[in-house]
Amino acid sequence: MNFNFFMNDVVNQARQEIVSAGYKELKSPTEVEEAFAQKGTTLVMINSVCGCAGGVARPAAAHALHYDKRPDHLVTVFAGQDKEATETARSYFTGYPPSSPSFALLKDGEIITMVERHQIEGFDPASVVAKLQNEFEKHCEEL
Numbered sequence: 001m002n003f004n005f006f007m008n009d010v011v012n013q014a015r016q017e018i019v020s021a022g023y024k025e026l027k028s029p030t031e032v033e034e035a036f037a038q039k040g041t042t043l044v045m046i047n048s049v050c051g052c053a054g055g056v057a058r059p060a061a062a063h064a065l066h067y068d069k070r071p072d073h074l075v076t077v078f079a080g081q082d083k084e085a086t087e088t089a090r091s092y093f094t095g096y097p098p099s100s101p102s103f104a105l106l107k108d109g110e111i112i113t114m115v116e117r118h119q120i121e122g123f124d125p126a127s128v129v130a131k132l133q134n135e136f137e138k139h140c141e142e143l
Helices: 003-020 029-036 051-063 083-090 125-139
Strands: 041-047 073-078 102-107 110-115
Touching: 003 041, 003 051, 003 073, 029 073, 029 083, 041 051, 041 083, 051 102, 051 125, 073 083, 102 125, 110 125
Parallel strands: 041 073
Antiparallel strands: 041 102, 102 110
């Protein structure tokens, strides 16, 4: 089996899961800066192919949106794949170490909070959904 072919398939599947859930992929630093300049709340999903945490984070990213209050904008960067975009996104997450997968909630381009890998790995998707929706309740408007 060709390892690169296998990994491309895994990466493409992980990307598609998040895009299908309604998140916009940001693949360049310019796209990140434009998205983060938007007014309102922005949920950033830092995607990863990690099976132990990524397999929890992606379903949580989709299911957390089934809530009365939620972010105005949904975006994603892919750690280890779109490296410059991810690095640019992480430059906004002051006070938080690099973590993937993870979620960052911003308001008007400023970090409010994060759900980091250590809050995802070892938990089930429903627990991560609850963490995200708790933050939506505190910081987002009803749509």
